[in-house]
Amino acid sequence: MSHAPQGPSPEQIAQFRRFSRFYTRQIGLLDEGLLESEFSLTEVRVLYELAHRTGLTATELGRDLGLDRGYLSRLLKGFEARGLIKRIPIEGDGRQVLVALTDTGRSVFDPLNRASDAQVASILTALSPGERERLVQAMGTVERLLDPNTPSGNCYRLRSLQVGDVGWIAHRQGLLYAQEYGWDETFEALVAEIAASFVRSFDPTRERCWIAEREGEILGSVFLVRQSDEVAKLRLLYVEPHARGLGLGRRLVEECIGFARAKGYRTLTLWTNDVLLAARAIYKAEGFYLVKEEAHHSFGKDLIGQNWDLDL
Structure with a gap:
């Protein structure tokens, strides 16, 4: 019955x-x-x-x-x-x-x-680090349960860089680009160098990193670094394969754009390679335009490097 x-x-x-x-x-x-x-x-x-x-x-x-x-x-x-x-x-x-x-x-x-x-x-300063984490996780639970348009498995939160993230990002990007494009270990080394440099010279008033996380699992990340008083650079955008299709890549790029504008930068620039079709589609959709491209041999492959700019 x-x-x-x-x-x-x-x-x-x-x-x-x-x-x-x-x-x-x-x-x-x-x-x-x-x-x-x-x-x-x-x-x-x-x-x-x-x-x-x-x-x-x-x-x-x-x-x-x-x-x-x-x-x-x-x-x-x-x-x-x-x-x-x-x-x-x-x-x-x-x-x-x-x-x-x-x-x-x-x-x-x-x-x-x-x-x-x-x-x-x-509000958060009054809480211990553990209490803050419990609070934001509880907020994520509320969002998943109450948003009828977002399947619970598709909900994620964006947070700042934490201890352990640099090694993880270098590991995952090195592995993914090796699997998907055949790039060698020198790319993983480059990612580690860029992320380590970000930590060593981090300027919280002009720079930021966004980590996309779902129930403790990192789904993707992006960095925005200061290149000059007027130019910011978007770096190391990546999304885990099983998290693609959530609009996460575009969301991370939009966060960079919004932050760069709020901080008074005039241009947001980035360097990528022509084989990264999904990332290039996001950049183009957000208004970036191709400035120049140049052939190079890196990461064990012959590639076409591209510089893209967005006027803010």
Whole structure:
């Protein structure tokens, strides 16, 4: 005899609502202006998306944030009137336009973004390293359980570099590129040198590493390093084979772009090889353009090296 699924208990409902009240109070969501600003939570969320993603239409923005079309339209018109956003026609499509932040919009968003980082840091600083890890893992569990559009196995989190990551990244990239492209051990040595140099000279105000992790397993990573006051360099992008198809590679590149813009870089550059088709497709989709290419013999193979730039 089959039974209908049992609904939540009154105690579970009460606990859920209690946590919601606690969390909204904890991060100030009930304040008239988020982060002591003139902007609402929704307005800051829209600014965040525009600061960290490229090639967005209003339709895509509304869909991804679950916002009513009319409400979003009014919000964007307000931003446009204040000079915070601009609309860019899509060539060959008169019905859609891209929405992007202006320089004024970025100057408005950047202090909000820094204030949000500082707010979260102040909360996490009160916890021990172990407690912080338990907290972010619990948040990942909440996200997996409540997001109906993301299978639980596809959920991941991005974190900063930790002890043990450099060796792991060098090992995995060396092994994967040997398996997939036949590159020799000199590539693994190069990865280790780049990652070690990043750690030795790390400037937290201008550089960052993102590690994609799911339930303690590293799925991919990318580094952004300072090349000059105006130029940042994207390095060592990789995604584990079983994690491909999640949009992780594009997400890591978008994080680099958003960070570079927020820090005031004018150009984001990278070096790759023409055989890396999937990575090149991501770069091109994000607006990078090929600057030059040159034949070289490295990692035991004859290759075509390519330099790509993105104007920020």
